[in-house]
Amino acid sequence: MSMINAWAAKSAKGKFEPYQYDPGPIGPEEVDVEVEYCGVCHSDLSMWDNEWGITTYPFVPGHEAIGKVVALGEIAREKGLKPGQRVGVGWNAYSCLYCDNCLKGEQQLCTTVQPTIVAHHGAFAQQVRSHWVWAVPVPEGVDPSSAGPLLCGGITVFSPLIDRNIVPTDKVGVFGIGGLGHMAIKFMKAWGCEVTAFTSSSKKYEEARAFGAAHAVSSTDAEQLKQLSGTFDFIVIAVNVSLDWENIISLLKPGGKLHLVGAVTEPIPVHAMSLILGKKEISGSPTGSRSQIDQMFRFAEHHKIMPKVEHFPMSRINEAMEHLRAGKANYRIVLDADF
Ligand SMILES: [Zn+2]
Ligand SMILES: [Zn+2]
Structure with a gap:
């Protein structure tokens, strides 16, 4: 050999x-x-x-x-x-x-x-x-x-669309517009969804829209997040840092799903009632x-x-x-x- x-x-x-x-x-x-x-x-x-x-x-x-x-x-x-x-x-x-x-x-x-x-x-x-x-x-x-x-990156953000039963009428969000996040925007836009890109860098707004996001929003501005409360069916987390989890869960509509593909290193503290009352879910998946x-x-x-x-x-x-x-x-x- x-x-x-x-x-x-x-x-x-x-x-x-x-x-x-x-x-x-x-x-x-x-x-x-x-x-x-x-x-x-x-x-x-x-x-x-x-x-x-x-x-x-x-x-x-x-x-x-x-x-x-x-x-x-x-x-x-x-x-x-x-x-x-x-x-x-x-x-x-x-x-x-x-x-x-x-x-x-x-x-x-x-x-x-x-x-x-x-x-x-x-x-x-x-x-x-x-x-x-x-x-x-x-x-x-x-x-x-x-x-x-x-x-690797692509299939990681594509497979949840199938596994989590995402449909074209869903309003979806992506946190983190990097390697994974930009592919998530492209896939979800083509899937037919209205996509909102959440990023800590306002410099990425324009590019996120070019990838197919209908809206680009600050991921760290609590006030902006509050205004969008209860409006998302599905949110993908494509960052590996801790976020304002309670505020992000409150972005979900009743029945909404928060899905992790970024390996956030710290535990995610969540109040049970934040999930129970709105029948919300948190999930994750590999490739x-x-x-x-x-x-x-x-x-x-x-x-x-x-x-x-x-x-x-x-x-x-x-x-x-x-x-x-x-x-x-x-x-x-x-x-x-x-x-
Ligand atoms: Zn990889
Ligand atoms: Zn096996």
């Missing part, structure tokens, strides 16, 4: 350096994908820093890969994938397909799910390997150079199922929805990661493989 060229950090926050590894023989259900592009996600940064205590080094990040199938195991080649076909590999690389969650079609909740960058080499590399179920065909009409961020990724790709193709990205050659990975850490990503970064 030939060696795979990759970029790896040997320690938390350590510089990324060229790294080679032998992936070993391909398993029967596995697919090898030659990486063309890979998005950079905030989770790559958290894993690099070992923020969650689960990182193994040398660490090869990258879980928003777009590339071409270069090898298929003997079972994988019976699953509709062809050599040379363009596919995407996102946050998850393996799931068992026989646990209760897998059988229900929620492979992302598999009890033994194997993420692409946890104890597995990711896609800031020439090649990435996954189970065939997570090598998702990319439709012709989806621009491969921008599509990477759909595979999405394989079928939802397929649905997202078709929806993105049909509605011409792509994340807003900026490109770095993969060889400038250190610069790209610092750009992300500094909060300067506009709005997602894609690395172009240049081995």
Whole structure:
């Protein structure tokens, strides 16, 4: 087996350096994908820093890969994938397909799910390997150079629209207009919803409207929030910082839903009565199922929805990661493989 060229950090926050590894023989259900592009996600940064205590080094990040199938195991080649076909590999690389969650079609909740960058080499590399179920065909009409961020950030904000039964007549809100939030606006606008963007930066109002928001509002001005009280069916939280939770819940209509996709680090204090009286819900979700990724790709193709990205050659990975850490990503970064 030939060696795979990759970029790896040997320690938390350590510089990324060229790294080679032998992936070993391909398993029967596995697919090898030659990486063309890979998005950079905030989770790559958290894993690099070992923020969650689960990182193994040398660490090869990258879980928003777009590339071409270069090898298929003997079972994988019976699953509709062809050599040379363009596919995407996102946050998850393996799931068992026989646990209760897998059988229900929620492979992302598999009890033994194997993420692409946890104890597995990711896609800031020439090649990435996954189970065939997570090598998702990319439709012709989806621009491969921008599509990477759909595979983690995109599906994370798309799957709640299906799971939480969002309908076009819903009034929806998005808190946090960044990598996730800007994709949420685009998807929900195309879904038919009237979207309000909530952001702490008034500089982002105009761009939020360009993404499809009908309204842009301060996320921190308690007075403005009070005026919108009781007017939303669904609110997505796409930030990881604490907010004025009671005020945000009061934005919901009776029966309204508050949904978390941002990993807010502090507990969320909520009065039971704030939920009980209006029959309101708080929920959260990680990425999405394989079928939802397929649905997202078709929806993105049909509605011409792509994340807003900026490109770095993969060889400038250190610069790209610092750009992300500094909060300067506009709005997602894609690395172009240049081995
Ligand atoms: Zn499973
Ligand atoms: Zn991610």
